[in-house]
Amino acid sequence: MNLLSRVKTSLIPSPDQHRTSYAQCGEDLILNHIFQALKIEKPTYLDIGAHDPKYISNTYFFYKNGAGGVLVEPDHELCRKITKTRSRDICLNVGVSVDARKEADFYIMNSRTLNTFSKEEADRIAAQGIYRITDVRTVQLLSIDEIVKAHFPSCPNLISIDVEGWDYEILKSFDFRSLRPEVFCVETLTFTTKNDENKRTDIIDFMLSNEYFLYADTYINSIFVERRAWENR
Numbered sequence: 001m002n003l004l005s006r007v008k009t010s011l012i013p014s015p016d017q018h019r020t021s022y023a024q025c026g027e028d029l030i031l032n033h034i035f036q037a038l039k040i041e042k043p044t045y046l047d048i049g050a051h052d053p054k055y056i057s058n059t060y061f062f063y064k065n066g067a068g069g070v071l072v073e074p075d076h077e078l079c080r081k082i083t084k085t086r087s088r089d090i091c092l093n094v095g096v097s098v099d100a101r102k103e104a105d106f107y108i109m110n111s112r113t114l115n116t117f118s119k120e121e122a123d124r125i126a127a128q129g130i131y132r133i134t135d136v137r138t139v140q141l142l143s144i145d146e147i148v149k150a151h152f153p154s155c156p157n158l159i160s161i162d163v164e165g166w167d168y169e170i171l172k173s174f175d176f177r178s179l180r181p182e183v184f185c186v187e188t189l190t191f192t193t194k195n196d197e198n199k200r201t202d203i204i205d206f207m208l209s210n211e212y213f214l215y216a217d218t219y220i221n222s223i224f225v226e227r228r229a230w231e232n233r
Contacts, residue, residue, distance in 0.1 A: 021061065022054050025218035027185055028061035031158065034183055034215060034225060038233050043157035043183075045069035046147065048096050048170065051078060051113055051162070053085035058160040058185050058221075063089060069158075070151045072096060074106045074139045075115055090151055097141035098169040108135040114164055114191065121165030128193045144174055155179045162187040162221075168203050176210045182229045184212060188222040 021029050035043045047059045050071035054060045059069065063086055071091045073079040079093040095104060095117055107122035108115055109131050116122050117139075126132050148155060159181045161167050167187055184207065188200040204214060204222060212224035 019061070022056070023058045023061070023221075024056040025220055027058050027216075027218055027221050027223060030216045030218075030223055031058065031183060031185060032061060034223070035157065038182055038229060040157055040182065042067040044152060045158040045160065046144070046152075046156045046181075047071040047160045048144075049073070049161060049163040050082055050091065051075075051115075053082045056113070058162075059158070060086070062158075069156055070147060072147070074117070074137075075108065075112060078112060092142070092147065094140045094142050096147070096163070096166075096170050096173075097143045098166060098173045101141055103138050103140050106137045106139040107133050108137065110134050116164035116166065118165030125191060125193075130193045144170070144179070148179060155181050157181055158183045158185065160185045164191065168200065168206065171203065171206055180226055180229075182226050183215075184224040186222055186224070187220060188217070189220045 019029060019032070042065070043062055044067065045059045045062060046069055047057070050057065050073045059071070068088045071082055071086070071089055072094060073082055073091055074093065074095045076093050079091045082089070082091040095106060104117050105119065106115065106117055107119065109122065109125065111131050114125055114131055122133050161170055161184070163170060171186065186203055188203045190198045190200065207224045208214070211227045213227050213230070214222060215225045216223040
């Protein structure tokens, strides 16, 4: 192949370049590339902190292409919206437990993307002066193990976590010995209105210690792939 032919070939767009992303920073297209490499055509997913059926969703791309899974959304109004739009998926109106508690206070913010089970996180955001707590509701909690056993025949291929302050706690409660999803997508940036956000390197270090490597980082979210699954692709 001569130089001109090689240049022309390099300019041919890949299939992903013509696909619409629904995620915050294109995470779903990165995830799709990973699953293509792993030869997983329709990945199953557990989306914790789903918020909306389409908007900044890490999983709607896969739903639209015929895949399915479980979405966890503690806000009952948002859960109803998800159920209406994504009828093939299961939307659970619960939170994910990080300890022995079966229920916890859930803080509703005036921007519902910021809803959280963490009082400290809710107070921190409210103290910045733009967003505020509008309601506090008691919500049932289920462990990831309970959710997986009840709704999946085996471990889901993807776990997406975006829960405003509880991401690390949920990961620490995860049983990596019995559940090894191929891919995690986790929010690893703290929210702020003052441009002083922090990267959660503790989450990255924790995933590395459990034999997941950092495949991609969009600054807001980090995508981790199970090392053995990738080596065996």
